Amino acid sequence: DGGITQSPKYLFRKEGQNVTLSCEQNLNHDAMYWYRQDPGQGLRLIYYSQIVNDFQKGDIAEGYSVSREKKESFPLTVTSAQKNPTAFYLCASSPRGPGANVLTFGAGSRLTVL
Amino acid sequence: AQSVAQPEDQVNVAEGNPLTVKCTYSVSGNPYLFWYVQYPNRGLQFLLKYITGDNLVKGSYGFEAEFNKSQTSFHLKKPSALVSDSALYFCAVRVESYNTDKLIFGTGTRLQVFP
Numbered sequence: 001d002g003g004i005t006q007s008p009k010y011l012f013r014k015e016g017q018n019v020t021l022s023c024e025q026n027l028n029h030d031a032m033y034w035y036r037q038d039p040g041q042g043l044r045l046i047y048y049s050q051i052v053n054d055f056q057k058g059d060i061a062e063g064y065s066v067s068r069e070k071k072e073s074f075p076l077t078v079t080s081a082q083k084n085p086t087a088f089y090l091c092a093s094s095p096r097g098p099g100a101n102v103l104t105f106g107a108g109s110r111l112t113v114l
Numbered sequence: 115a116q117s118v119a120q121p122e123d124q125v126n127v128a129e130g131n132p133l134t135v136k137c138t139y140s141v142s143g144n145p146y147l148f149w150y151v152q153y154p155n156r157g158l159q160f161l162l163k164y165i166t167g168d169n170l171v172k173g174s175y176g177f178e179a180e181f182n183k184s185q186t187s188f189h190l191k192k193p194s195a196l197v198s199d200s201a202l203y204f205c206a207v208r209v210e211s212y213n214t215d216k217l218i219f220g221t222g223t224r225l226q227v228f229p
Contacts, residue, residue: 004157033216040123042204042221043158050215058216090157101146101208101217105157 003027006091006106013078013085013113021076021109023091030096032074033103036060037088046089049074050096078111086113116141118207120220127195128228135190135223137205146208147188148217149179151201158204164188175199195227 004025013019025032031050035043045058049068063082068074074093078085088110092103118139127133139145146165150158162173169181179190190203205220 006157031215035219040221042120043219045216045218048216056214092157100215101148102160102163103150103158103217105159107157108155110155 004091004093004104004106006089006109009107009109011109011111013111015113016080018077018079019111021078021089021091021111023074023076023106025072025074025093025104027093027095027104028071029093029104030071031094031100032068033092033094034058034064034066034074034076035090035092037090037108043090046076085111087111116207116209116218118147118205118218118220120203120205120223122223123221124224124226126226126228129197130194133192133195133199133225133227135203135205135225137188137190137220138186139188139205139207140186141207141209145186145188146210147179147181148206148208149173149177149188149190150204150206150219152204152222153201161190161203195225197227197229200225200227 007022033048034046044060046064047066049055055068065077090108091106094103148163149161152158162171164171164181172178177192202222204222206217
């Protein structure tokens with residue numbers, strides 16, 4: 001089945017540690033996105049990538065980093081510089097052309113900083 | 115600034131009654147508008163979109179949305195609500211420029227359908 005796989009589903013981190021969230025898609029989509037979800041604030045865009053080896057900052061990129069070395073993979077690193085990293089993180093992808101912006105989402109990764 | 119607003123944090127409706135979840139937008143140019151639904155501890159699922167054409171757009175699970183340009187609104191509707199429709203609903207608008215193509219989401223509206 002085609003889809004997006006995010007791992008791990010739950011992650012606990014101590015303050016000062018970097019963590020990397022995995023996002024893999026087998027939909028052959030060109031574009032991939034990372035969103036952060038907090039209660040009452042909806043989804044906020046962290047980073048997105050329209051093609052391999054290129055990515056752009058979203059609205060809340062500070063304290064995060066990404067890479068896009070392969071079309072199917074878009075990992076997100078939450079660094080120790082992120083002041084309030086506890087949140088639900090959602091990865092999404094979309095095709096280009098007529099289907100653009102119809103995002104397919106993964107099931108999410110919940111990060112808790114202890 | 116380009117944005118989308120969902121004025122209601124929660125909407126309560128009895129099963130079998132019609133439901134409306136409100137969304138207003140502010141964009142330059144013609145809007146591309148979307149509705150997504152999220153069930154607990156899951157990612158979002160696409161419901162429907164408006165690009166151009168008929169103002170009434172039909173989507174998944176019996177949902178539809180009405181685009182109103184004069185009121186800059188894109189309200190989600192369903193003629194008869196089901197308990198299984200209870201979820202978090204997000205409106206989104208496309209923001210596009212020479213180097214940008216992304217969706218901006220509203221803050222979400224929790225729909226509670228009571229039996």
